[in-house]
Amino acid sequence: MKKKPLTRKPPLKKKTAKNHDVHEKKIVVLDFGSQYTQLIARRIRELRYYAEIHPHHISLKEIQSLNPAGIILSGGPASVYEKGAPQVDAGVFGLGVPVLGICYGLQLICHLNGGRVAASGAREYGRATLKARKASPLLKGVKPGQVWMSHGDKILKLPKRFSVIGVTENSPTAAFADEKARIYGVQFHPEVQHSTQGKAILKNFCSTICAMKPNWTMSRFVEEKISEIRAQVKGERVLLGLSGGVDSTVTAKLLHDAIGDQLTCVYVDTGLMRKGETDAVRTRFKKEFGIKLEIVDAESRFMAALAGVDEPEQKRKIIGKLFLDEFAAKAKELGHHEFLAQGTLYTDVIESVSVKGPSQTIKSHHNRVQGVLDMIKAGRVIEPLSELFKDEVRRLGLALKINRNLLYRHPFPGPGLAIRILTAVTRENVATLREADAIMLDELKTSGWYEKVWQAGAIFLPVRSVGVMGDNRTYENVIALRLVTSEDGMTADFAHLPYEVLAKIASRIINEVRGVNRVVYDISSKPPATIEWE
Incomplete structure (x- = not known):
């Protein structure tokens, strides 16, 4: 059986004197x-x-x-x-x-x-x-x-x-x-x-x-980056590991606009994503974008690897390595692809390298683990967003005509809900947190507060509290809510939600999520706290 020919995109027009490199100055x-x-x-x-x-x-x-x-x-x-x-x-x-x-x-x-x-x-x-x-x-x-x-x-x-x-x-x-x-x-x-x-x-x-001209725009960045991707990839194939978030979505759309069906996306379902995320990714990429998508059901393997692990940095490393292992296994099954693509941001690159050389870092990035670094050194990794900040990625997405509601979703950590569970990661704990998180987001959207908040997350705490439900004493889990306002994530303040909104979120979580009898609100700023707890 003959292979279906790859869909190639037409080349961009050559640069003119007026369309020079935006990085020139x-x-x-x-x-x-x-x-x-x-x-x-x-x-x-x-x-x-x-x-x-x-x-x-x-x-x-x-x-x-x-x-x-x-x-x-x-x-x-x-x-x-x-x-x-x-x-x-x-x-x-x-x-x-x-x-x-x-x-x-x-x-x-x-x-x-x-x-x-x-x-x-x-x-x-x-x-x-x-x-x-x-x-x-x-x-x-x-x-x-x-x-x-x-x-x-x-x-x-x-x-x-x-x-x-x-x-x-x-x-x-x-x-x-x-x-x-x-x-x-x-x-x-x-x-x-x-x-x-x-x-x-x-x-x-x-x-x-400095006599510079203000020519740093996303429309020109798109033209240059597509041209650069085509020159690098030529007729070869590219694999992109998807998380389903803003960064990987914009990366996928940009790559697909550049090289069409030479791109295959692999979504590893770790079992650590938000409620309904896998189904949403399937619909978005296959039906809306027309991008080739492979979904790997790896929940059981991630849960086994994380069993008994509660140290944050260890969780990140386990998840990063296992993601690469699952990705590599699927890549082998799909046949040879010459390039790996990922949605690395400029902040990932900067924060993973100290200005004084190797030193202690606050936390590692899953797209900067050793296996990926080896591939980068070999010149086989495409990171089209690696010089962009988060707000620029969103503007790039708009230039690529991606739905604004998708682009302005809150940031979500690469390791998923695992680092919002401050104890052992089990199916039961993940399910509890996922439901609490979904209720929180639903009420934020209903109340009109979703776009006023920069990031929101429910946190599963490693404590239990005494409570009373009906005539019975309970001894159950505690959920913390972490909602912040910020422009860039470098500094942040806790979101000053109206009490009635907080009360509605807490009431619904306690009444609808089995095993939770208390909800608390984090009112720390960054600094000294970080946005995520782990």
């Missing part, structure tokens, strides 16, 4: 360990300029090879005068490329150019009011306004050729500049929401100082 952000580093790149991209993050310790030659239009030195927790403090090759100041230092970056510019930095009498943390002291393109059009401070050091002596361009009530050197060399520094964090003039300052740096 970029801001290179050198990361010194600030909790806000990702926000720098995000804010710049929101302004439609392309930015990417690299560790501070890359060589001068590597920095030059990136062909930056501008360089930003991020903040960081160290002090520049301490032994072993992270540095940058001072040659960056002689590249003829504009440089902007933020917080630690400002202090490093001062330190490496002959100025003096020392510990201040008191740490300055929180809101301050910035006022321009001298005309500068960095502060052009920036009115006096609130900025966010987070530092414990101060400038004692400016380097030669530098002058103060901005002050606050407690910082006589809140911003400085060497205008001739186009080197600037700000003591505050323009990338955070609390800095009301922050975007204007970053825009001035990108547009006026």
Whole structure:
């Protein structure tokens, strides 16, 4: 029997002078360990300029090879005068490329150019009011306004050729500049929401100082990425492991638009997904998108592998490895496919690599386990979203004409409900949590609160509580609700749901989910807590 010929997509038009690479000009952000580093790149991209993050310790030659239009030195927790403090090759100041230092970056510019930095009498943390002291393109059009401070050091002596361009009530050197060399520094964090003039300052740096054009758009990204995928894949076949979430859905649609039936998607049903998720994936990919889909029923194997395991990092590693094993078994059954694709995001790439090299990480990512890393090294992995943040993935999905309701679903962890069960993962515990989770989501949508919340999850706690149902004493499980508001997941506050909505969710869970007699609400912010409990 002859094989059905593959469906190929027509090639894109060749790039014209007007349709040049959107990565041609970029801001290179050198990361010194600030909790806000990702926000720098995000804010710049929101302004439609392309930015990417690299560790501070890359060589001068590597920095030059990136062909930056501008360089930003991020903040960081160290002090520049301490032994072993992270540095940058001072040659960056002689590249003829504009440089902007933020917080630690400002202090490093001062330190490496002959100025003096020392510990201040008191740490300055929180809101301050910035006022321009001298005309500068960095502060052009920036009115006096609130900025966010987070530092414990101060400038004692400016380097030669530098002058103060901005002050606050407690910082006589809140911003400085060497205008001739186009080197600037700000003591505050323009990338955070609390800095009301922050975007204007970053825009001035990108547009006026670095002479960049705002051409970072998802429609142009789609064109370039499809062309890139076709050039890489040629006539070969690609396997994509689906989770059914936003990232893998957008990845699948983008790949299918690029290479058609050369793509096969494999959905491994771990038994750890939300209620009705497998049926929804089947309908979406086969009927709506017309994408080849294979579903692997692996619930029993995942449950066996997770039996008795309650340590979070161990759960993640077991799930990641078993997913790869199940995926590999199905791939072998389907026949040879030359490429693996996955919906890795830029945050996954950044968070899996410390700015100081190998070090302790908060949590591992299932798409950065060793087996995948080996394939990446061999050049056999396609990760079309690996330079995008979550909000950009959603905008990409809209450009690909994916239904908005699907794109704006809440984030859901790759390991599924397993890391929302803070004890042993059993079929019974998963079933209990799945029902509680479904009720919570149903009430959020009914009340109109779903899109006001950035992420929502029910958590199965490792405790039992005494209760009374009817005339009987009960000793049953406790469910915690974790609902947060956020713009990007870097910081978050608990969602201030109306009491009547919380009461309805709790009442329904207790009455409808067997084995639960108490519901609690998590009112922690991030930081210090994380969004997920594990």
